[in-house]
Amino acid sequence: MNKDLYREQFAQLESGRAGARLPWLQRTRSAAFERFADLGFPTLRDEDWKYTSVASIDKRSFKLVPASLNGVGADQVAALALDGSRLLVFVNGRHAPALSRLGPVGGGVEIGSLAAAIVRHPERFEEMLTRDAEAPVNGFTALNAACWADGALVDLAAGCAVDEPIHLLFITTDGDLAIQPRNIVRVGAGSRAEVIEHYVGPNDAAYLTNAVTQIEAAAGATVTHTTLQQEGPRGSHIADIRAEQRQGSRFTSQSFALGGLLSRNGIVARLAAPGCEATLLGLYMAGGRQHMDHHTLIDHLQPNGTSREFYKGVLDGAARAVFNGRVIVHADAQKTDAQQSNRNLLLSDDAEVDTKPQLEIYADDVRCNHGATVGQLDAEQIYYLRSRGVGDASARALLTFAFAAELASRVSCAPLRSRVEQLLRGRLPEQVKELP
Structure with missing residues (x-):
């Protein structure tokens, strides 16, 4: 520097x-x-x-x-x-x-x-x-x-x-x-x-x-x-x-x-x-040699708090993503309700994701869970679509779009939701762009 x-x-x-x-x-x-x-x-x-x-x-x-x-x-x-x-x-x-x-x-x-x-x-x-x-x-x-x-x-x-x-x-x-x-x-x-x-x-x-x-x-x-x-x-x-x-x-x-x-x-x-609510939603889509990193922290300091965190990633090419989601429930934060999820879809052999959901609990009266998945498109779902006349490339595009659009559908603001879905179509294969 x-x-x-x-x-x-x-x-x-x-x-x-x-x-x-x-x-x-x-x-x-x-x-x-x-x-x-x-x-x-x-x-x-x-x-x-x-x-x-x-x-x-x-x-x-x-x-x-x-x-x-x-x-x-x-x-x-x-x-x-x-x-x-x-x-x-x-x-x-x-x-x-x-x-x-x-x-x-x-x-x-x-x-x-x-x-x-x-x-x-x-x-x-x-x-x-x-x-x-x-x-x-x-x-x-x-x-x-x-x-x-x-x-x-x-x-x-x-x-x-x-x-x-x-x-x-x-x-x-x-x-x-x-x-x-x-x-x-x-x-x-x-x-x-x-x-x-x-x-x-x-x-x-x-x-x-x-x-x-x-x-x-x-x-x-x-x-x-x-x-x-x-x-x-x-x-x-x-x-x-x-x-x-x-x-x-x-x-x-x-x-x-x-x-x-x-x-x-x-x-x-x-x-x-007391009584706060926090919801964190995230979607990252990377291709080529893009690198995308998300570090989140939900800090429960007082009782009766509720948090929900849902992040999804779609990676293609030689792209790489990082997700580090940390939830801390402090000793005074009794009756906290916290859920966290990170799901990732890899579309190529060279794509890579490092995911690390973290849950630190220092209180004894809480409901908390977290998890992460990394995988590829489901072969059975691809087979199901192909058996009904959908080509292989179209089937993969449909499933990828559905995976990503599920997160976009949670957006309550209609113009923003429409814009995000439009951008998702632009990032996905041609077969998806003309979907209704």
């Missing part, structure tokens, strides 16, 4: 970033950069990264300052936008108001650019931004804390609801660029919101998305958060998503990893008060 180059670019960023005149934010950014310089990027010697090499990121000197904020047209955005959603667009890591479509929001609701919001009322974000930067998870989160330029803010006061999904669309067009989105989602007591983070790289360029999303769900709040990862074929995607839940809140995380050469999603749900 070229630390001198990153340090030089970091110095160039200082005067032009949002909040540059805030002493507490300057101190936070500087401390985070020094932590990044000390940590560097993770290596295979780090336990949580031993199956995922980021050497390709470490060796390349990415630009922290985008050369251009252009190159994206309204027609391109319209094709990506979800029907009926409130749309917030970022190009090369910066908010693009002209391409966004938010519409009017009611009192107590703020949706927009974090960079703009921190200029208006910085005191509302000091605790969240300093807390996260003081103890970065790894070199990537430290770099984000030091260098983020913009990101999305979704902030709901108590008793508010946003009926439409909030679509955060991040488009990267510059090669050799590292964008550092910092997103904050705060949902007040009894409030409700659905947020979709959508990452797209339309060009065949090497770049890095290094995103951090902080989510806070107050008592009785309902938050649904989806990551739809469609990075370009040479793009790398590193994401850290952390949700803090208060009493009786419900948090749903949905992760769909379909693009990128290298991707790593870290998702943490902390059930920090």
Whole structure:
């Protein structure tokens, strides 16, 4: 890693970033950069990264300052936008108001650019931004804390609801660029919101998305958060998503990893008060030499919590996937009900998956189970379809689509569910694309 180059670019960023005149934010950014310089990027010697090499990121000197904020047209955005959603667009890591479509929001609701919001009322974000930067998870989160330029803010006061999904669309067009989105989602007591983070790289360029999303769900709040990862074929995607839940809140995380050469999603749900519910759904589909890694943690800290985790993977070619799902039930978390499942379908002899579901229980009155499977298409099911006149390739395509689409069918938002199913058809053999 070229630390001198990153340090030089970091110095160039200082005067032009949002909040540059805030002493507490300057101190936070500087401390985070020094932590990044000390940590560097993770290596295979780090336990949580031993199956995922980021050497390709470490060796390349990415630009922290985008050369251009252009190159994206309204027609391109319209094709990506979800029907009926409130749309917030970022190009090369910066908010693009002209391409966004938010519409009017009611009192107590703020949706927009974090960079703009921190200029208006910085005191509302000091605790969240300093807390996260003081103890970065790894070199990537430290770099984000030091260098983020913009990101999305979704902030709901108590008793508010946003009926439409909030679509955060991040488009990267510059090669050799590292964008550092910092997103904050705060949902007040009894409030409700659905947020979709959508990452797209339309060009065949090497770049890095290094995103951090902080989510806070107050008592009785309902938050649904989806990551739809469609990075370009040479793009790398590193994401850290952390949700803090208060009493009786419900948090749903949905992760769909379909693009990128290298991707790593870290998702943490902390059930920090009694009666919380957390649901984590995930689907990853990799082919060629793609590498996809998911590390999740469901942290049951208080009693009467419920969690459900269902992840599926489909791998072809020489692709590789990693799933590490950890559920911790602490001593005070009595009457916890936790279930976890990871199922993987390998379509080629060269595809590989490393799956490690973990369940740590320190309480004695709980209901918990977990499991993982890795296998190929069922020969009997293929034979059944072929005996009814379906060709071999079509039978395999049908079964693969059914395996993946079962996870997509759990998505409650109809436009998002339709989009995911459409993308699944595009990733699968031709025989599936025309299915009703």
